[in-house]
Amino acid sequence: MENFLNYQCAEETWEQRMFSVSSYQHATAQPAAKQRCQANARERDRTQNSVNIAFNTLRLLIPTEPPDRKLSKIEILRLAGSYITHLDNQLYTGDLEQPCLQKNDVTDEDKSLCTFCWSAVKKDKSPPPHVSYFKSPR
C-alpha cells in the first residue's frame, strides 16, 4: 500500500493515475490516493503562490548590477541580510554620502567596502576583476 501511494501525480488527475494500478489497489486505495493528490496540489500551490512570490517580492528590494541579475533563493536570503546590515550602517552613521564600512575583519582594502556601497561607488567604473558584485559567502 505504501508503495502504491508513492507515486507522482503532478501531471495527471488521480483518476487518470488509478488506471495504471491493479483493480485491487484501485478499490482499496482510491480515497487515500485522492487525499494524497489533493494534499500534493495544495503544497504545490503553496510553494508557487506563497513561497516563490515572497522570494520574488524580496528579490525586488535588493539592488543588483545588473538590476535583473538572476539570484538563487539562498542568494536572495543572504543578500537581503547583507542589505539590511548596509541600511542599518547608513542609518547609524546618518551619512548617506559616505560608504558604510563592513564590521567584519576583512583585511583586503577592496573588500572592506560594503557590498552595496560598491554598487554606488562603482556605478561609473567597473569593479576590480577580483571583486564581483554581491558576492555571497559559500
Place this chain on the structure above:
DNA sequence: TAGGCCATCTGGTCCT
C-alpha cells in the same frame, strides 16, 4: 561529469 539549484512528492506535526 559533478555540483548547484529547483520543483515536486511525501509524511510528520501543529492548528483550527
Place this chain on the structure above:
DNA sequence: AGGACCAGATGGCCTA
C-alpha cells in the same frame, strides 16, 4: 478531520 506548514528525499535541468 482537514488544512497549513515544514523538512527530507528524489529526480531533472543547467553550468563550469
